[in-house]
Amino acid sequence: MAAVDRLNVIRGHIGYDVPKLVTKMTSSSGYRYTLNYNGKLTNEQRQFYEENGYLVVRKLVPQYELDIYRIRFHEICTKQIAIPGLGMMRDVSIAKDKSIQGEKAINKIQNFQNDPVLFSYLHSPRILQYVEAITGPDITAIHSMLINKPPDSGKKTSRHPLHQDLHYFLLRPEDRIAAAWTAMQKIDRSNGCLVVLPGTHKQPLKEHNYPDWKGGVNKMYYGVDDYDENAPRHHLVMDEGDTVFFHLLLVHGSGTNVSDGFRKAISGHFASSQCHFISPEGTSQTNYVTELAGIVKRQTGKDVPHEEGARAKYRVVQGIRKNI
Incomplete structure (x- = not known):
């Protein structure tokens, strides 16, 4: 023992x-990366996640639920409803152009834990059955977002640099944390599908910084500094309702949207309620923590400890609350 x-x-x-x-x-x-106490994963699915760090489940979320999320997103962007604590983000290429309004002005909303409509995605048994196979039965939702990747302006700001999601979370152990990402429409390389580097979840958390892109880079779009540029890449072509679950150390990103339309996806991050917070001191995550603290102070006028701010966004979605 x-x-x-x-x-x-x-x-x-x-x-x-x-x-x-x-x-x-x-x-x-x-197995290291899956628990599968609920028996949801087949042997083939489990082995694939263990080896590659992600798993795509086809047609998991029905169209009618995605339609509900689309309508809610429109209501939020057109200011028909206000959600407390919601973060709304504009692409850096139009950040100062106030003539652009509505859905076209917003490339991402996040932290919608106070909206029962959008947050129902993170409560969905369809999603949680796969999350549970990774995290165990006591699950806390730690982040939520709906991405509205815009048609690129020509500056390539719609792309997202390769990164590891763990950079944004001071929680461990990392193997008991997972992301779910659902396509709300047909997504392929033309409108900026996800790209993953299979097997990179077996590597440690790497240094992240803003990439030196001529056209600019969006706030909090950190990129991983050190990765094998010759490593195999898999572009995840997904249909409406397809969902990918992945480890937070998996190196991934998304390409430029060269289509004429916006590309939508809804996503959440989940952790075992037994996970614990770590101090950012001595880690590669201090740049993120420092920048976030500055944003929070500008918005609230207060110095909010990172753990306190994070806990305020966390919601138990299955089982009981434990450490977090």
């Missing part, structure tokens, strides 16, 4: 009501 397991047993005997410690390797079957 591992030391952590022995400590958890002892705590149970003496009756302390404290969270159990979580190890990286919590699956008794020898």
Whole structure:
């Protein structure tokens, strides 16, 4: 029995009501990146995720649910409804052009945990059954967003640099955190589909910085500094309702939208409620934490500790609240 397991047993005997410690390797079957306690993943699906760090499930989300999200996005962008705590983002190429309004002005909304309509995506049993196979049964939603990638202005600002999502989360262990990303329409290379570097989830978190792009780069669009440019890449061509689940260390990004229309997807990040916060000190995540703290202070006039701000956005979507 591992030391952590022995400590958890002892705590149970003496009756302390404290969270159990979580190890990286919590699956008794020898798998590292999946638990599959609910048996949702087939052996083939599980092995694919273990080796590649992602899994695409076709036609998971029905069209009528995606239509509800589209309508809600329109209501938000046209100011028919206001959602507390919601973040709205404009592409850097039009950031100062106030003549552009409505859906065309917004390339992303995020942190919609206070909107029951959009947040129903993160509560969906269709999504959570696959998330549970990775995180375990007690699940906390830690981030939500709807991406409205605009037709590119010619400056290539619609692309998203290759990155690892873990850069944005001070939670560990990383193997018990997962992302879900659902195409709200046909998505291919013409309108900027996701591109992944299979197997890179087995690598550590790398340094991230803003890429030196001539046309500019959107706020918080950090790019990974060190990756193998010759590594195989897989472009995820997806139909409406297709959903990809992936590890937060998987190196991925998205291409330029060279089509005439906006490209929509809805996404969420989930963590086991047994995960814990880490200090940013001594990590490669200090640039993100510092920039975010500055944004929060400009918006609120307050110095909000990172953990406090993060917890305010977190919502238990299955099971019980534990560490986070």
